Amino acid sequence: MALKYDTSDFRNGLKIELDNAPYVMTYFQFVKPGKGTAFTRTKLKNMLTGSVIERTFRTGEKVEAAEVEDQPMEYLYDDGEFYHFMNTETFDQVQILGSVIADEARLLTENLKVTVLFYKGRAVSVTLPPFIQSEVVYTEPGQKGNTATGATKAAELACGATIQVPLFVNQGETLKVDTRTGEYVSRVKN
Secondary structure (H helix, E strand, O other), rough: OOOEEHHHOOOOEEEEEOOOEEEEEEEEEEEOOOOOOEEEEEEEEOOOOEEEEEEEEEOOEEEEEEEEEEEEEEEEEOOOEEEEOOOOOOOOOEEOOOOOOHHHHOOOOOOOOEEEEEEEOEEEEEEEEEEEEEEEEEEEOOOOOOOOOOOOEEEEEEOOEEEEEEEEOOOOOOOEEOOOEEEEEEEEEO
């Protein structure tokens, strides 16, 4: 028998099954109108296609849990359409469509250890570690002493992402980046 969630169990990151497809909850809000029954408004991202839908659930309504499993894997490469990952214990390789993991893909670096989510045996999403390190491949030259203003400039990283960094950051430096927000954290001493 499949696990079911009540509306009181709703939270961001909850993985549920709707219309024979896996969804992850990205937003929820409990609403108690002046008249009528309470309900929960949600935004759900389809883990197969990446599309987002909005759904409203009456209080007490039950939804089925998605049949998902996490596996630690290592990022290998992308071929333009798919991103390829390898299980470091069994050496099995899987691929995930680039459009499904577009947000995470910009911060992937070769040999990065990630967690791949499987839905009924099919790889559907990637969870990055909280922080990555990547080298700055292009940015305007740094300005010494300009640290108090909080001003930023764009920096292109080796992983392909472009992020905002403080003015003192130079090309060739390695940076620590928060993968949850895509923001600069600090410089890494070599």
